[in-house]
Amino acid sequence: MTGKELRKKIELEVLPRVRKPGRYAGGELNAVVKDTAEVRLALCFPEVYEIGMSSLGFTLLYHYVNELGWAACERCFAPWPDMEQELRGRALPLYSLETFTPLSEFDIIGFSLSYEMTFTNVLTMLDLGGLGLRAARRPDSAPVVIAGGGCSVNPEPLADFIDAFVIGEGEEPLMEIMEAARRVKAAGGGRPEILEKIAAVEGVYIPSLYETGTGENGRCTVSGTPPAPYPVMRRYVRNMSNSYYPSKLILPSINAVHDRMSIEIFRGCAQGCRYCQAGMIYRPRRERDADFLIGNVKEMYRHSGWNEVSLLSLNAPDYSQLAHLLDGLSEFATPRRVSISMPSSRIDTFSEEVGEKLRLVRATGLTLAPEAGTQRLRNVINKRITDEEIIGAVASSFAAGWKKVKLYFMIGLPTETEEDVLGIAALIKRLTAVAGKKKSGRKRGKPDFTLSVSNFVPKPHTPFQWEPFEPVEKLFGKQRLLRSVIDRRHVKLDFHDPHRSAMEAVFARGDRRIGRALEEAYNLGCRFDGWSECLDADKWRQAFSRAGVDPADYAHTPYKPGSRLPWSHIDCGITTKYLLIERAKAMRGDTTESCIGNRCTGCGLDCDTND
Amino acid sequence: MTEDTRVPYRIRFARLWEARFISHLDLMRAFMRLLRRTGLPIYFSEGFNPKPKISYRTMPLSSGHTSECERVFFQLMEELPETEVERAFAAAMPPGLVLDSIRRVRSAKKDENPPKAMQYYIYFTDAADGIGERLLRAARDENVQMEVLDMETAAVAILLEKGDSSEFIKNTFPFAVSAATPVGNDYVRPDRIVEKVVDPEKIIIHYHRRKEIIRQSQKR
Numbered sequence: 067m068t069g070k071e072l073r074k075k076i077e078l079e080v081l082p083r084v085r086k087p088g089r090y091a092g093g094e095l096n097a098v099v100k101d102t103a104e105v106r107l108a109l110c111f112p113e114v115y116e117i118g119m120s121s122l123g124f125t126l127l128y129h130y131v132n133e134l135g136w137a138a139c140e141r142c143f144a145p146w147p148d149m150e151q152e153l154r155g156r157a158l159p160l161y162s163l164e165t166f167t168p169l170s171e172f173d174i175i176g177f178s179l180s181y182e183m184t185f186t187n188v189l190t191m192l193d194l195g196g197l198g199l200r201a202a203r204r205p206d207s208a209p210v211v212i213a214g215g216g217c218s219v220n221p222e223p224l225a226d227f228i229d230a231f232v233i234g235e236g237e238e239p240l241m242e243i244m245e246a247a248r249r250v251k252a253a254g255g256g257r258p259e260i261l262e263k264i265a266a267v268e269g270v271y272i273p274s275l276y277e278t279g280t281g282e283n284g285r286c287t288v289s290g291t292p293p294a295p296y297p298v299m300r301r302y303v304r305n306m307s308n309s310y311y312p313s314k315l316i317l318p319s320i321n322a323v324h325d326r327m328s329i330e331i332f333r334g335c336a337q338g339c340r341y342c343q344a345g346m347i348y349r350p351r352r353e354r355d356a357d358f359l360i361g362n363v364k365e366m367y368r369h370s371g372w373n374e375v376s377l378l379s380l381n382a383p384d385y386s387q388l389a390h391l392l393d394g395l396s397e398f399a400t401p402r403r404v405s406i407s408m409p410s411s412r413i414d415t416f417s418e419e420v421g422e423k424l425r426l427v428r429a430t431g432l433t434l435a436p437e438a439g440t441q442r443l444r445n446v447i448n449k450r451i452t453d454e455e456i457i458g459a460v461a462s463s464f465a466a467g468w469k470k471v472k473l474y475f476m477i478g479l480p481t482e483t484e485e486d487v488l489g490i491a492a493l494i495k496r497l498t499a500v501a502g503k504k505k506s507g508r509k510r511g512k513p514d515f516t517l518s519v520s521n522f523v524p525k526p527h528t529p530f531q532w533e534p535f536e537p538v539e540k541l542f543g544k545q546r547l548l549r550s551v552i553d554r555r556h557v558k559l560d561f562h563d564p565h566r567s568a569m570e571a572v573f574a575r576g577d578r579r580i581g582r583a584l585e586e587a588y589n590l591g592c593r594f595d596g597w598s599e600c601l602d603a604d605k606w607r608q609a610f611s612r613a614g615v616d617p618a619d620y621a622h623t624p625y626k627p628g629s630r631l632p633w634s635h636i637d638c639g640i641t642t643k644y645l646l647i648e649r650a651k652a653m654r655g656d657t658t659e660s661c662i663g664n665r666c667t668g669c670g671l672d673c674d675t676n677d
Numbered sequence: 678m679t680e681d682t683r684v685p686y687r688i689r690f691a692r693l694w695e696a697r698f699i700s701h702l703d704l705m706r707a708f709m710r711l712l713r714r715t716g717l718p719i720y721f722s723e724g725f726n727p728k729p730k731i732s733y734r735t736m737p738l739s740s741g742h743t744s745e746c747e748r749v750f751f752q753l754m755e756e757l758p759e760t761e762v763e764r765a766f767a768a769a770m771p772p773g774l775v776l777d778s779i780r781r782v783r784s785a786k787k788d789e790n791p792p793k794a795m796q797y798y799i800y801f802t803d804a805a806d807g808i809g810e811r812l813l814r815a816a817r818d819e820n821v822q823m824e825v826l827d828m829e830t831a832a833v834a835i836l837l838e839k840g841d842s843s844e845f846i847k848n849t850f851p852f853a854v855s856a857a858t859p860v861g862n863d864y865v866r867p868d869r870i871v872e873k874v875v876d877p878e879k880i881i882i883h884y885h886r887r888k889e890i891i892r893q894s895q896k897r
């Protein structure tokens with residue numbers, strides 16, 4: 067069946083029968099459709115269209131590869147179960163949105179992994195795409211399956227299904243992989259030759275080239291002998307200032323989660339929060355040039371007509387060119403009625419110069435992430451913000467007329483006691499009091515507090531990577547405690563499901579054996595596990611037991627500092643020594659300053675790009 | 678700036694091909710962005726979240742349906758010749774939305790020629806079991822004018838994809854009817870009538886909005 071025939075069949079027989087058919091129809095403005103290409107890549111996002119299309123990394127890579135005249139990059143998203151059923155029922159393959167080509171006919175399949183709970187969807191896409199699940203069983207004629215993104219810093223749970231992982235930022239290694247595939251194909255080679263070539267690309271990890279062993283607690287560990295590089299070094303873009311950013315972005319035809327111009331003002335973070343994986347694995351902090359961004363937004367607008375531009379980063383006040391950027395953007399945006407937004411804004415941390423310009427930004431509300439309720443625990447996690455600063459931030463944003471405050475906290479953090487949990491409630495009480503009083507004369511609307519409480523999940527390559535995930539019953543107990551002491555007339559409480567967090571912990575800190583459970587779960591019908599309406603705890607229990615994997619052991623057993631971990635063969639550039647020092651400081655309640663402005667704290671990256 | 682200059686225009690366009698699978702809301706969103714892409718001096722609503730003022734004022738088109746007669750009213754802050762506005766739109770239309778015409782109208786509030794009825798062409802992949810007869814009967818019960826179409830005429834109306842041949846359409850849909858359903862309080866969605874008779878699980882049905890009937894049509 068040709069792509070055109072498949073398209074007809076899908077459009078006539080399948081799409082009228084599924085929910086949100088726009089997810090599977092393609093044909094968006096600025097989509098890149100190439101009839102011929104030397105190398106074809108299917109970029110796959112294991113979530114629904116609306117979420118995948120909102121991913122900055124995904125769209126960036128899509129357009130970046132398509133800049134190559136000889137390469138074609140097409141998109142594919144996870145089908146919702148109704149679509150999966152329609153495709154299976156008709157024995158139709160999963161296809162790309164650009165040319166309706168079945169995944170099995172591409173040269174390379176590239177998964178973008180940003181959340182552990184999408185892993186069963188990866189298997190769905192491999193299976194429906196006609197690729198088979200296990201990498202070792204794929205024939206030489208099959209495409210090479212690669213995967214990258216945040217989750218790849220612990221690739222082991224997916225190691226049996228993926229041929230090659232790209233560790234770290236994808237732009238550069240993906241280009242090198244495309245080049246290698248082009249050369250191999252020109253010489254008449256296929257999958258085995260491509261894999262052989264890309265094994266030499268820095269940042270590429272090919273599980274089949276490594277040996278496995280048994281480490282502490284019976285965990286599966288990975289070691290390598292030459293020519294397989296050991297350890298595998300994370301890749302990152304050294305010079306970010308004018309690094310590629312698309313300007314003719316594809317416009318989602320159905321409402322995406324983020325339907326706007328998103329610009330990345332810098333990558334990485336210098337703050338050093340100890341629980342935060344992104345803050346560690348995307349170091350160092352690298353800024354984009356403000357003038358480049360302003361020019362980029364003008365182009366983007368011309369090609370899209372989006373009415374909002376959103377400034378993305380891990381901590382906006384750290385951006386040294388913010389005043390200049392806001393000036394430049396507003397000069398363009400204001401007359402066009404384009405709004406500028408910036409998530410997670412704390413007015414009081416901006417410089418005075420920027421502070422004056424913040425009125426240019428459309429404030430939807432204040433988002434604050436103190437993460438812990440007491441100063442002691444905030445010191446442990448290195449969240450250097452005091453009660454007074456938090457109260458000040460809320461007060462000044464109310465004074466500025468913002469009515470919504472969203473606060474993020476975590477429970478189950480290392481060293482946490484009941485006092486720390488109660489500290490959250492005490493802090494909220496002070497905040498609602500500050501917001502409720504005052505206002506000379508003019509009456510303001512009632513403040514609107516949302517309190518989101520998530521469960522701490524220890525993540526690889528952070529100072530807390532050795533810590534256990536807290537038992538689920540304890541987390542439920544802490545949730546009950548909070549519910550009983552927080553006055554819910556003024557505060558909306560939003561808890562994360564500890565069972566789901568426990569599974570995140572299993573996958574985040576798991577080893578290669580977890581893959582077996584994943585496959586069992588997939589066969590039992592688990593899909594879209596990140597969606598509370600889809601997560602099926604019973605099926606997962608069954609899957610773990612069939613695979614002979616004890617999820618409780620994986621979630622709750624601490625790792626011994628210094629021991630070999632399931633992800634020890636992946637090197638993100640931050641030394642274990644630094645992580646251990648940070649861990650020791652955490653246990654003592656000592657903080658570490660941000661490494662911004664030449665105040666290197668010695669994480670091991672030896673960077674000179676951080677200003 | 679003379680804030681009060683508001684010049685109303687009406688665009689007519691077709692919604693075909695890929696664009697048929699989006700919802701009405703998504704279509705409106707796409708239209709807002711289209712307006713901005715034209716670079717024309719659009720009139721925006723005031724307030725916290727300014728938006729181009731547009732109105733659709735026809736029965737929303739269901740997802741999956743195609744149409745030759747969509748129309749949207751919008752306003753500019755300047756009087757510009759229709760041809761100039763047309764040119765700006767033509768360069769900015771997204772795939773699947775095809776510009777038909779742009780007219781300067783007298784009022785953005787009142788439709789001078791509101792449609793009285795909508796004519797649909799409805800296509801079926803199978804005409805077995807005397808579907809035709811039963812459809813006509815069901816339509817009569819709902820006061821909707823329906824007649825069986827000659828396939829030569831019907832096929833050219835929906836070349837769903839660039840490059841489709843009318844042969845392909847005729848092979849896919851051997852049977853089609855036209856239905857004129859009155860707009861307004863007694864509007865009956867054509868799929869409601871059809872699905873009383875035909876099971877969409879068994880037969881593929883395609884709906885195409887053929888034209889607006891402006892004047893009260895003569896009784897046959």
Ligand code: SF4
Pocket residue numbers: 336349350351661662665666667668669670671672673676
């Ligand atoms: S090497 Fe120093 S300056 Fe660079 S990220 Fe690490 S701590 Fe920060």
